[in-house]
Amino acid sequence: MKKSIEFKIKPDWDEIEKVRNECTEFLQSHELSDDTIHSLSMIISELIENGIKYGNFKVVADKVAVVVNVDHNNVTIEVYNPVDESAYGHLSRLDRMIQWIRGYQDPFEAYVERIKEVSKKPLKDVESGIGLVRIAYEGKALLDFFVNDNNMLNVSVISNIEGDDRK
Amino acid sequence: MIRQPTMRFNAHLLQGEARIPIEAQYDSRFSLLIRFFNGFPSNQAAEFSKIVFQQNGDKIELGPCEYIVEPHHQNFQGRLVFKQAVYDLNSLFFKNKIDKLQTEFSNLPLILAHKSKIKSEFKEFTAHLTYDLNVYKNIFDTLDARYADEPEPIKQKVQEAIIETEGRKFMRFMDQKLEDFENIIIDYSKKEHERHGYYLRKQIWHFLMCAPFMARTNLKPRGYSGDSVMMKMLYDNRYEGRSTFAKLMHKHPNEHPAAQAVRNRRKLIATMLGELKTRGPKSRGQKIKVLSVACGPAFELQDILTSAQDCALFQFTLLDQDKSALSEAASQIAALENKFNTKIEVELLNESVRTMLTTPKLEKMWGQFDYIYSMGLFDYLTPPVAKAVIEKLYKILNRGGEMVVGNFHISNASRYYMEYWLDWVLYYRTEQDFIDLLKDLQTAESRVLFEETGSQMFLHVQKTES
Numbered sequence: 001m002k003k004s005i006e007f008k009i010k011p012d013w014d015e016i017e018k019v020r021n022e023c024t025e026f027l028q029s030h031e032l033s034d035d036t037i038h039s040l041s042m043i044i045s046e047l048i049e050n051g052i053k054y055g056n057f058k059v060v061a062d063k064v065a066v067v068v069n070v071d072h073n074n075v076t077i078e079v080y081n082p083v084d085e086s087a088y089g090h091l092s093r094l095d096r097m098i099q100w101i102r103g104y105q106d107p108f109e110a111y112v113e114r115i116k117e118v119s120k121k122p123l124k125d126v127e128s129g130i131g132l133v134r135i136a137y138e139g140k141a142l143l144d145f146f147v148n149d150n151n152m153l154n155v156s157v158i159s160n161i162e163g164d165d166r167k
Numbered sequence: 168m169i170r171q172p173t174m175r176f177n178a179h180l181l182q183g184e185a186r187i188p189i190e191a192q193y194d195s196r197f198s199l200l201i202r203f204f205n206g207f208p209s210n211q212a213a214e215f216s217k218i219v220f221q222q223n224g225d226k227i228e229l230g231p232c233e234y235i236v237e238p239h240h241q242n243f244q245g246r247l248v249f250k251q252a253v254y255d256l257n258s259l260f261f262k263n264k265i266d267k268l269q270t271e272f273s274n275l276p277l278i279l280a281h282k283s284k285i286k287s288e289f290k291e292f293t294a295h296l297t298y299d300l301n302v303y304k305n306i307f308d309t310l311d312a313r314y315a316d317e318p319e320p321i322k323q324k325v326q327e328a329i330i331e332t333e334g335r336k337f338m339r340f341m342d343q344k345l346e347d348f349e350n351i352i353i354d355y356s357k358k359e360h361e362r363h364g365y366y367l368r369k370q371i372w373h374f375l376m377c378a379p380f381m382a383r384t385n386l387k388p389r390g391y392s393g394d395s396v397m398m399k400m401l402y403d404n405r406y407e408g409r410s411t412f413a414k415l416m417h418k419h420p421n422e423h424p425a426a427q428a429v430r431n432r433r434k435l436i437a438t439m440l441g442e443l444k445t446r447g448p449k450s451r452g453q454k455i456k457v458l459s460v461a462c463g464p465a466f467e468l469q470d471i472l473t474s475a476q477d478c479a480l481f482q483f484t485l486l487d488q489d490k491s492a493l494s495e496a497a498s499q500i501a502a503l504e505n506k507f508n509t510k511i512e513v514e515l516l517n518e519s520v521r522t523m524l525t526t527p528k529l530e531k532m533w534g535q536f537d538y539i540y541s542m543g544l545f546d547y548l549t550p551p552v553a554k555a556v557i558e559k560l561y562k563i564l565n566r567g568g569e570m571v572v573g574n575f576h577i578s579n580a581s582r583y584y585m586e587y588w589l590d591w592v593l594y595y596r597t598e599q600d601f602i603d604l605l606k607d608l609q610t611a612e613s614r615v616l617f618e619e620t621g622s623q624m625f626l627h628v629q630k631t632e633s
Contacts, residue, residue, distance in 0.1 A: 076550075076551070078551055088522065092519070095521050095522055098521075099390060099391040099547070100387075100390050100391070102547070103390070103391055103590070104592075105360070105586045105587070105590050105592050106362060106364055108281060108361070108362070108365060109365060112274045112278060115273070115274055116270055116271070116273060116274060119270050120258060120264045120265065120266035120270055121264065121265045121266075122263060122264050123222070123223065123225050123263040123265065124263055140358060142549055142594075144521075144548060144549040144551065144552045145521055146520070146522075146552045146555045146556065147523075147525070148555060149526050149527070149559070150525075151525065154551060154552075154555070156549060156551040156552065162356045162357060162358065164356075
């Protein structure tokens with residue numbers, strides 16, 4: 001059984017479904033429960049969508065990379081996309097948002113707070129951050145990110161696998 | 168206090184088919200001052216279905232609302248308040264959000280349902296705990312009231328006597344309760360810990376909020392755990408709070424092993440850098456370049472720089488994501504400069520490790536360092552990020568240079584106290600997890616050491632000469 005699976009995809013919305021399907025098969029091979037696979041697939045889609053949305057794809061060779069690794073206790077999902085200095089504002093917001101979400105012991109609390117914030121209708125379009133909160137709460141996962149020396153943004157998620165997460 | 172700008176604007180009120188023009192002004196969070204433009208009987212209370220106006224190009228309609236007669240010095244005739252949905256006008260005018268007070272209730276069913284999977288033994292424990300804490304609080308509050316009218320120095324002495332006697336017994340009660348609590352939750356899964364922690368905090372929220380330390384760790388006013396104010400409270404380890412009970416609740420977590428570990432690591436860093444002092448300057452005129460990553464207020468500088476000679480030996484670069492923490496560090500450095508009547512070479516960098524520059528740019532801007540340390544950062548970094556950050560830092564370490572990073576060990580005796588009571592979650596590591604962060608670094612010699620409580624470990628890395 002393979003421990004990890006990797007993809008490099010064009011920044012194209014249609015690619016998300018393909019990756020999602022292949023990841024689902026890969027996760028099924030590790031005998032994870034249907035609920036867990038559903039949560040992890042949601043996370044993979046959400047991270048790739050963000051990668052496409054915020055990535056800076058200047059040449060055809062610029063891709064979104066996805067790595068999913070399963071070990072005894074955790075599933076780690078890493079999504080890479082190229083960024084340049086114009087992404088700094090987004091990355092600062094991402095930094096604050098991730099630290100805020102992870103500041104709660106129970107991600108449910110972040111979820112409730114975010115839903116409340118979103119229901120205070122903003123007059124101008126602003127990022128709701130609800131996707132990241134869903135990853136933490138529904139996906140039961142720890143989010144983090146960094147920018148590597150090749151100006152690739154790596155957003156990672158670690159999902160703890162416990163007894164009832166397996167079939 | 169920041170004074171908000173006057174927000175005065177034209178609007179109209181709807182009453183049946185009538186459209187009544189007014190001038191309005193933001194006056195308080197939940198009311199507007201208004202003045203009618205045309206002969207509306209302004210001396211009578213009235214109800215309107217809506218107030219309508221433009222804000223930054225958006226048409227805003229709020230209502231229903233009620234006019235209250237209230238002659239005002241600024242030529243306004245009365246005040247408009249909302250009758251059903253209560254709008255927060257501060258949010259509307261200054262944050263561009265339509266926010267109703269009732270929004271707080273929007274998640275109520277979800278929150279109420281969240282208690283459904285709480286185990287009965289935990290419910291029982293929490294019920295007994297809240298009963299006991301209420302009893303203790305009532306007694307300490309009663310005592311506080313009995314000496315409240317005494318002169319300040321007498322009050323202080325009486326309170327000290329109570330803290331040293333019954334207060335210390337309360338601390339032992341808390342220790343016992345925590346022991347009972349850990350026996351109950353020891354086998355819970357991660358999801359169960361999260362859910363039960365939320366439940367506990369909801370039940371004992373008012374006790375947590377009275378203790379300055381517990382309130383701050385729970386509320387996280389700077390948006391993250393472990394800010395410089397929390398660090399100062401840990402270092403000070405004093406009785407703080409508005410009542411005897413609050414002081415005891417504040418002090419208890421400050422006496423726990425993890426808090427002691429934070430105080431120990433400050434000493435440890437001072438000792439390690441002290442060893443560099445004994446080696447003296449690198450060569451003539453060359454200072455020892457030290458980088459502190461996620462430096463916070465850098466209180467340890469007080470322990471490291473104990474003379475003008477020490478100040479002349481080092482060049483510090485202090486990096487933190489939090490401008491307030493850097494400003495506190497700057498004040499401290501200024502105080503040391505005054506104390507020793509000398510300049511300290513220091514650069515303050517407002518950066519987050521997650522978004523900091525690529526290594527070549529870092530090297531170009533900051534150069535290479537002889538010593539890099541980071542005490543309260545890796546506890547928040549997951550393995551992919553921790554590995555990337557440690558590799559990046561290693562690259563800007565001089566050959567022969569040393570790096571020390573701290574991380575709470577998986578066996579931290581305060582772990583569940585921190586998670587459940589303080590809502591303070593760390594990324595815990597084993598020794599092997601810690602060493603694995605270096606697996607792709609070929610020229611590193613490493614060892615893991617612990618401070619006295621065994622709660623926190625340190626990865627010491629030396630960049631070898633080869």
